[in-house]
Amino acid sequence: MTGNHQVSHVFGIIGLGRFGTALAETLxxxxxxxxxxxxxxxxxxxxxxKVQQALVAPILxxxxxxxxxxxxxxxxxxxIGENVEASILTTLNVIELEVPRVIAKAVSAEHWxxxxxxxxxxVYPERDRAVRLASALTRPRALDYIDLSVEYAICEVRLSAxxxxxxxxxxxxxxxxxxxxxxxxxxxxxxxxISPDLRLMKDDYLAVVxxxxxxxxxxxxxxx
Numbered sequence: 001m002t003g004n005h006q007v008s009h010v011f012g013i014i015g016l017g018r019f020g021t022a023l024a025e026t027l028x029x030x031x032x033x034x035x036x037x038x039x040x041x042x043x044x045x046x047x048x049x050k051v052q053q054a055l056v057a058p059i060l061x062x063x064x065x066x067x068x069x070x071x072x073x074x075x076x077x078x079x080i081g082e083n084v085e086a087s088i089l090t091t092l093n094v095i096e097l098e099v100p101r102v103i104a105k106a107v108s109a110e111h112w113x114x115x116x117x118x119x120x121x122x123v124y125p126e127r128d129r130a131v132r133l134a135s136a137l138t139r140p141r142a143l144d145y146i147d148l149s150v151e152y153a154i155c156e157v158r159l160s161a162x163x164x165x166x167x168x169x170x171x172x173x174x175x176x177x178x179x180x181x182x183x184x185x186x187x188x189x190x191x192x193x194i195s196p197d198l199r200l201m202k203d204d205y206l207a208v209v210x211x212x213x214x215x216x217x218x219x220x221x222x223x224x
Contacts, residue, residue: 009149010035010052012076012099014060014090016043018192019105020079022180024051026209027152030178037068060090062097071097075149078104078120084111091120103148123154148209154182155215159204160222169196177218179210 009032013024016038024036024047034051038044041056048054057064070076076099080087084107091104095118106112106124115122148154163171173179184191184198185205191198200206208215 010073012073015079022182026180075101164202178214179208183207
């Protein structure tokens, strides 16, 4: 990437928690250029062989983001959840660097309102869950659907009996469908610790990230 403001289909991922890491790995596995940033050296080290570029950014001010090349990305996803202030300031800095599409993850209604007000698209699972019924009328198995680009999406799929009792390892989503699981909603509980031995249950809502073609294949598999 050059220092000039040449926007391309580079995905910027800021924050390498489980959500950000799964997103970065899936996009990279599907041949997309990914720039990943985090303030943790160990998290950056864990992903640096899997993405085009991974950098440690101790602070996420505008100067640091610009030096990293965030302004050259076509889409940036801010995946900082636990530190609301850092999430808002980082999102604002990315927007001010004129990135065409900025998506940020919210952890509360107030957080969501602020992110929306400053001009970001917002992923807010609690709020998204409230519109499930309406979504289900048109897409009975695919409920929350967030476009990341023309080709990629995060989708929440309601599981049928077909995967009931199977572990994440047995379901083998990555090899069979090219998808990564990022969360499971089970009743009132949201599970983000997705371990290989975690058992899936009928009527779980499984959030997956991958290409839209692969998401559709998975939807058809679940519904058949």
